[in-house]
Amino acid sequence: MKTSYTSDKAIIEALKNGEEQAMSVLYPQHYKPIQKWIVQNNGLETDAEDVYQEAIMVFYKKIVSNELDLNCKIGTYLFAVSKNIWLKQLRKQKTTKNIKINPNNQAGDNKEEKLQNDNRIEVILEEVEHLGNPCKTLLQSFYFKKMDMESIAEILNYSNGKRAKSQKYKCMQRLRKAVMKRLNLNTE
């Protein structure tokens, strides 16, 4: 059964505290008007879905980074962000159509460097997956959801924040070791 959140403030607080229920409540609340607007503006329903989810991500990241200064309703905010994303995409599509890209013009070195970096990140991502739970959840809660140790302890059933912190240290050590091994780096 879904918990009901009576106000925007309650939803924001819950998201800040890592309550996943809050997102499942928030998500369907504001989609329809955004979908309608995007479809009316040369978009498909799949575009609407992508744009809306991107707007939700922006919203969420702002919340967890304490950067959200909301002086309107969540729905209004999400609509405005979605609108901006979609208009930007439309402009980009228009520009891409007008520019013929010559593949030889791209800087080869930069491309290779970027590829190497991407590969490294993919390797690390694989190792994060290999960590499994609770390590993965713990690290994601700390670094992505930016939750404090007390809240992490609560969701992962650790006795207190100190214990969660010590677990985090162990998980990070495991991850570092695995990553360094995969990347053939000196582990000493």
Place this chain on the structure above:
Amino acid sequence: MYATTEKSCNETTQFKYRMMETNYFEWIENYISGALKGEQLKAFEEQLKIDSILAERVALEKEIIDAIGLSGERALRKQLKTYHQEMQEQDSGRIISLKKSYYLVAASLMLFALIGSWFLRTDNNTQTARIEQQKEHILDFKNISNLPSSKGTLQKTSYQLHDSIKPQKASIYKDLDEKEGIYKLHIFNYDDCKVSEDSLRLFIHPPIKRVAGEIIPINYYTYNGTLLNLFGNLNIKQLSLHIENNQLYLLMGEKKYLITQHNEPNALSRIKE
């Protein structure tokens, strides 16, 4: 402690030992997160300039933290897709329950039209050769102008319907079959540019990679007695319905499309009254 035993060491080496004594990675993490301040930050930065291993560790730690963030982001995106699917399933359920009677009326009307057309057809020997080839189960819309208007009765609900999709120009659909991607063919009443509750909508969803001769499903939504008018506006000629193995098909020229009841909830969105 190190100050007395390592007095001969230079400052940076002393700093390195101090880092080792406490927690090497905690220093790195504090540096990355911006938690190092004042003298500690200054000392760390000095050390970073001359210690390539430390620099390498800092770079790697940044990458690891970024990757954890990215992994969290991917997990959330995946979760959002699930919420979207759940939302669509719920809406779909609502549409079916709210519109059950309406669909029944629409289905009856379609059946009636089919039978009516059958009788009309037997009286008319001048129908095209193509339609004749489709044997007796064909309904030619050109001959159903007398189709009685029969509006479905909506159940009373706490919702009101509104059009979620703007009418498109017929020319948009000209090359529909040749293009890749997911398309929807919306057939509206162009007279008032409104999607009324009892208008007809057909949705074509060609798969991304088409196979020659493949039947494209069309999801039948709702309709009333204005079929002829609607198709006339779209300027689609030789449009006919065809029943085969208990399946309803729409024929457009030489092409045949399977018609099924529409099941995409977002096609007809709802707003609360």
